[in-house]
Amino acid sequence: MVFSSFTFLLLFLPIVSGGYYLCKKNWIQNSFLLLASLVFYAWEEPIYLFFLLGSIVVNWTLGLLINKFHTQWLLALACVLNVAVLALFKYSNRLDLPLGISFYTFQALSYLIDVYRKEVSVQKNFLDFALYISMFPQLIAGPIVCYKEIEKQLQQRAFDLESMAYGLIRFIYGLSKKVLLANNAGKLWEEIFAQVLTGGDILLAWIGIIFFAFQIYFDFSGYSDMAIGLGKFFGFSFPENFNYPYMAKSITEFWRRWHMTLSLWFRNYVYIPLGGSRKGKLRMIFNLLIVWSLTGMWHGAGLNFLLWGLYFFILLVIRKVILKKVI
Structure with a gap:
């Protein structure tokens, strides 16, 4: 499911938003948002959900062990295990790459390293840790959110209409960049590229490269804007990912x-x-x-x-x- 799809905009987001704000206690909101995130992730390819859940269980357990024993070899094992799984999927021609694995693997690694460094407290609540790894706004395309950046927000969040309005506006801004700018720049790039392959001149090729560069920027930064906006709408402050x-x-x-x-x-x-x-x-x-x-x-x-x-x-x-x- 992508943010620009009608399924997300007209079905998933309204239901999740309404249900989330009907929940009054923080732990219920976290549980509801976790459930919504798992549904979001499993929507297109349910098989990927097993890999995500496996990563959550393994890294939550590793975090507890690293906090208890605090040994370098255990941290090294955790890092090697995560990187090996990522590399296996990324570089194997026989395996499909699970959505967002590059992002949630790096988030898990940052958590484990910071637990070892004692820069964050180990998360003993499995559901809160699972929400950190799988939160749907930034699960697929970032930004990469380190645990220490939202550690306190998982426990307590302040809600106000101004933040919700900002989040909604930021989401619309990112959606506009994706749909109006990135998609159209991509179409122009494809048309120009096709002409270049059949004998277009150098100037036309450079114009196509410019459109391609804008497509990449507006697409990626648009998704980041949407993620940051959705995070803000639900009370989370995600780090910025692009700055012109x-x-x-x-x-x-x-x-x-x-x-x-x-x-x-x-x-x-x-x-x-x-x-x-x-x-x-x-x-x-x-x-x-x-x-x-x-x-x-x-x-x-x-x-x-x-x-x-x-x-x-x-x-x-x-x-x-x-x-x-x-x-």
């Missing part, structure tokens, strides 16, 4: 504006733990290589995605090391 990236003045600034939650995730859970830029230039270059290789592989399974990540790695190394600029 095409207005960036450097490649570094671009990645601070584009898919911001993914960039922050790799920064906080990979780049800085590896040493960041604190251990000399060679170590920094190595750390950037790891981060951008993983970033490329996160986006897709083909060699082109890895090369795409390495392309940005080279640009950042040129800027940071050769040009010696931070921004």
Whole structure:
């Protein structure tokens, strides 16, 4: 089920909104929203629900064990297990990729790492943890919400008409970007691409690339806006994911504006733990290589995605090391 479908807009969302606000106690609202999220996820492909539930059960259990024993090997096991499952589905030609697995796996990893770091309290309530992993507004396309960002909101949320109105407006704004801008830009790109394949000129190809770039931005940022709006409507504050990236003045600034939650995730859970830029230039270059290789592989399974990540790695190394600029 996608946010722009009539099923979601005219059936699912009105029923869930009405039922949610009829529930007066926080734990009942959480339980209702969890049930709605599981229905949302299972709507198109019910088989995927088993993988999501498996991830929830395993990672909730691992969180309890990491909190109790606090050993590095247990954290390493948890990380390897999550990454292995993600890689299995992502790079196997025989298995279909479950919807949103890249997003909810990273959310689970951030939770486990933060529990180990004692930056968050372990979530002993299974239903609340399940809601964190499976909450439907950001389950399919982000933003990536770290547990510490909504830990308190799972226990208590303030509701007011202003927040609900903002959430609704933000959702409509994102829906408009998706339906009016992204979809039409995509159609123009497809028409131009077809002409280029049959002998179009270079100028036409570049115009097509521009439309393709706008399609990607309006589609992805539109979904993020809808997710943030829905979260706000239900009392949750999700982090921003885009900040006018095409207005960036450097490649570094671009990645601070584009898919911001993914960039922050790799920064906080990979780049800085590896040493960041604190251990000399060679170590920094190595750390950037790891981060951008993983970033490329996160986006897709083909060699082109890895090369795409390495392309940005080279640009950042040129800027940071050769040009010696931070921004």
